Amino acid sequence: MENVERLLMEHPFFQGLDPRYLKEIAGCAREQTFKAGEFVFREGEMSSQFWLIRHGKVSLEIFVPGRGPITFSTLGAGDVMGWSWTVAPFTKQYDGRALELIRTLTFDAMCIRTKCDEEPKLGYELYKRFSQVIGKRLQATRMQLLDFYGHHD
């Protein structure tokens, strides 16, 4: 547990979080590794987990009929992966696949939700952090839609 707590403290996503809360949520996390090519999650699955990436790179993919899997984003060390556990219908919308060996801290979403219900300040803090992640992903998607590199000659 102490090891998980230390790893949580080192991860940018939890930077500045009250150590009391870190201790609280450490019990919902475990260390995990995925081999290159392995799926961390698949489209349509229940969002019962989220991951803090400590090492390696993950591609987020959508399967397009006739074209195969299309990668629309990659995440790496220091990133948090999976926010659909925060909002209904708690379902994965795409695939997450390890591009290389990845090490994660994997969280049980149900456990975290229970902790948040018991301690609303922790819940507020976590939702603020996840909102930032969702906002950044939305902004990045808008930029991709703008065809960022398209009109320079």
Next chain:
Amino acid sequence: MDTTISMDASATTLDPMRPLPYRVRSCSRETHDTRTLVLEPPRGQSLAFAPGQFNMLYAFGVGEAPISISGDPLERKALVHTVRAVGATSRAICGAKPGQVLGVRGPFGSPWPVEQITGQDVLIVAGGIGLAPLRPAIYHLLAHRSEYGRIVLMYGARTPQDLLYLKELERWRSRFDLQVEVTVDSASGKDWLGNVGVVTTLIPKANVDIHHAAALVVGPEIMMRFTLIELEKLGIPRERMYVSMERNMKCAIGHCGHCQYGPHFICKDGPVFSYARIQALFKTREV
């Protein structure tokens, strides 16, 4: 080998309005719409230029276009330009065959401040064909490697097929003294194992000392706008962020006014500006 670069931004042609005939030595494919041309100067013609400067390339009978110089500033035997075919003139230039003659005026414009930023970490952010005007600066930084701190190149393109200078990127990535991060907007899951996402998503991970860092940025204006926002968040001061601007340059010597940008002429006062100098204009619509 002489490793100094003349920072004299004045045109090397005696009459800056008279194109000189340069012969195309080679025209190689970079992407589906982009070619790199190697041009041989007329006998006795100086090829000195500073990183960031541009030439006016003239496809006879079609038209003239401002094109950044993309070659090595230490290379004195040939001139290198990377051109994307977007209109009649650039299409004609891209279609030039070896042996064909193109008119060249220049070099023109302000250079990257490679001498002022010695001692700094350098973060280079390029989008799309924006890597072309940055390549001479990269050559310069690498030729004078010990004079700079960390050098980080972040480069974004639409797809893996739209990346310029692939072999060179691989060579640069293999160096221990240069961090290269490449990203694309989308890729099929099988043929690309690199980053996917816009180039701005890489910036927070730049390994530079922000108290001693300068940034060189080129790409479409929309990309530069959001890149500058991210660089500000990182903590790099505006005085040490440099951008290369683009407008409809015609005379290239500040006479015709086609490239006016507020009180500046891009061709003469730019194309390279510190962000501090143009920040108000950068946020003004329809300038």
